Amino acid sequence: MFVRKKQNKSGVISVQVVDKSTGRYRMLRTIGSSSIGSEVERLVGEAKQWIKKQTGSQELDFTDYAHHTKLVLQGIEQIAVHGPALLLGKIFDEVGFGQIKQDLFRQLVLARLCYPASKLKTTDYLSKYQFLDIDVQVVYRYLDKLYKEQKELVQQISYQHTLRILDNKINVVFYDVTTVYFEAESEDDLRRTGFSKDGKHQHPQIVLGLLVSKGGYPLAYDIFKGNQFEGHTMLPIINAFQAKYNLDKLVVVADAGLLSKENIQLLEQGGYGYILGARIKSVNNELKEKILALKLANAESQTIEIDPESKLIVSYSQVRARKDAHNRKRGLDKLEKHIKSGKLTKASINNRGYNKYLHIENEIKISIRPEKIEEDKKWDGLKGYITNTNLTKEDILENYKDLWQIEKAFRVAKSDLEIRPIYHRVQRRIEAHICIAFVAYKIYKELERQLKTKGSTLSPEKAIDIAKTIYAVKVKHPVTKEITYTTIINSEQQQNLAKLFDF
Structure with missing residues (x-):
């Protein structure tokens, strides 16, 4: 009419x-x-x-007579998954990613959070559940644009938001690396085989370095060749981050895998504070004697001065001691099994893992050295941290414990966001793929933060699962032909989520 x-x-x-x-x-x-x-x-x-x-x-009335209901149901033209747009789309804008005026960027990020898949399968999802017909070649062309024009803006938006929620204070950062493998066999300059943290040693891979803040909010990332030594990835990312935002007195926290004399020297030369996991079994004999002489009780820690610029914090935990003993027993059981089977050879005598307990007798017989086991037991439960900061040992231990946040980031990226395997071949699209995963994890972390702030017991995964059950229905009126859109929020879980996030 x-x-x-x-x-x-x-x-x-x-x-x-x-x-x-x-x-x-x-x-x-x-x-x-x-x-x-x-x-x-x-x-x-x-x-x-x-x-x-x-x-x-004549509006839709599902409580009216049966023939009215039938007419309305016949008028349904689309049923789309709408909850992710209501929940995650809102957070996407609150963080500031709406500054990127490209709807495809939003769709790719939300799809990575809800239905992670290859770009081809993502276009299939967008078509079936969002009624967006996007050719995969359009996605590939956008990835090129994201890499060329928007990648730096993405990290700036993430940084500015993290700065706001941390009261404009970012003085401690956490760094770690992981590997991400490809569903391919051939290598190139970037995709190389190397030590895989996923156990995919036969697959080409890249090394991914990630920098996060207190609380685990992602700040910056970069990718490196698959055979790059992880110790050489830290300084390039930290230096670029510090220079971009002109930060002073930055303290870097990283695990023992990144500890090297070269890295310590570079950190000191750059004016950084650092808290690094220490390899206390590899220090000189004098320092070893000092550590073992501490005789720490459960949850106790002591400081040992290394030189005027740095010190070693040593802590003891009964839980860690039990874990060390358990892992050693498992390793020894496996060694004994291999000895009995005759699978061990002279080539097995090395210092890798529990092989350090082995020795060879008369060039023929391989056996386990009990004195090595007793020597190793002395270190059960001990953990070391090397630092050049003036923080208290309690603050040093607390900051190091927060490294679990970056381990969680990698776990979420690999399991929930399914960042690997990567199917792209061209570097710019590989980097764009990582960029989308970076944004998706930022949205995940902000959802986690808001759930906690609102006093909800929901996990981000559960909230997303509930959102995925919320649908929008497009109906053409059987009489007027007017198009009506209705969001269906019926269950108690759906209603609670909608109330919690005001949508």
Whole structure:
């Protein structure tokens, strides 16, 4: 229905309500007529109100009679998954990623959070569940644009948001690396085989370095060749991050895998504070004697001065001691099994893992050295941390414990976001793929933060699962042919989530 103003031969304008739903014009009602402009407009307004009243009496009514319900159901044109857009799309904008005026960017990030898959399968998901027909080649071209024009902006937006939620204080950062493998066999300059943290040693891979803040909010990342030594990845990322945001007195926290004399020297030369996991079994004999002489009780820690610029914090934990003993027993059981089977050879005598307990007798017999086991037991439960900061040992231990946040980031990225395997071959698209995963994890962390702030017991995974059950229905009215969109929020879980996030 619509309003028509029809001028008569006398010059008077008649205001009518006309319907064309059958394909032919049909005058339903004449509201009135006048030659005065203001009166005509008043009649037009009255006509619109009449239409609204008429269509309102015919609105969707699922509580009405069965034939009405049947007519409405026949008018359903689309049922789309809408909850992720309501929940995650809102957080996407609150973080600031809405600054990137490209709807495909939003769709790719939300899909990575809800239905992580290859780009081809992502376009299939967008078509089936979002009714967005996007050719995969369009996605690939956008990835090129993301890499070329928007990658740096993405990290800046993430940094600025993290700065806001941490009260404009970022003085401690946490760094770690992981490997991400490819579903391919051939190597190139970037994709190389190397030590895989996923156990995919036969697959080409890249090394991914990630920098996060207190609380585990992602700050910066970079990728390196698959055979790159992880110790050589830390300084390039930290230096670039420090220079970009002009930060002073930054303290870097990293695990023992990144500890090397070269890295310590570079950190000191760059003016950084550092808290690094120490390899206490590999220090000189004098320092070993000092560590073992501490005789720490459970949860106790002591400081040992190394030189005027650095010190070693040593802590003891009964839980860690039990874990060390358990792991050693498992390793020894496996060694003994291999000895009995005759699988061990002279080549097995090395210092890798529990092989350090082995020795060879008369160039023939391989056996386990009990004295090595007893020597190793002395270190059960001990953990070392080397630092050049003036923080208290309690603060040093607390900051190091927060490294679990970055381990969680990698775990979520690999399991929930399914960042690997990577199917891309071209470097710019590989980097764009990592960029989308970076943004998705940022949204995940902000969802986690807001759930905690709102006092909810939901995990981010559970909240996303509930959101995925919320649908939007597009219905064409059986009489007026008017299109109506309705979001279906029925269950208690759906209602609670909608109330929690005000959508």
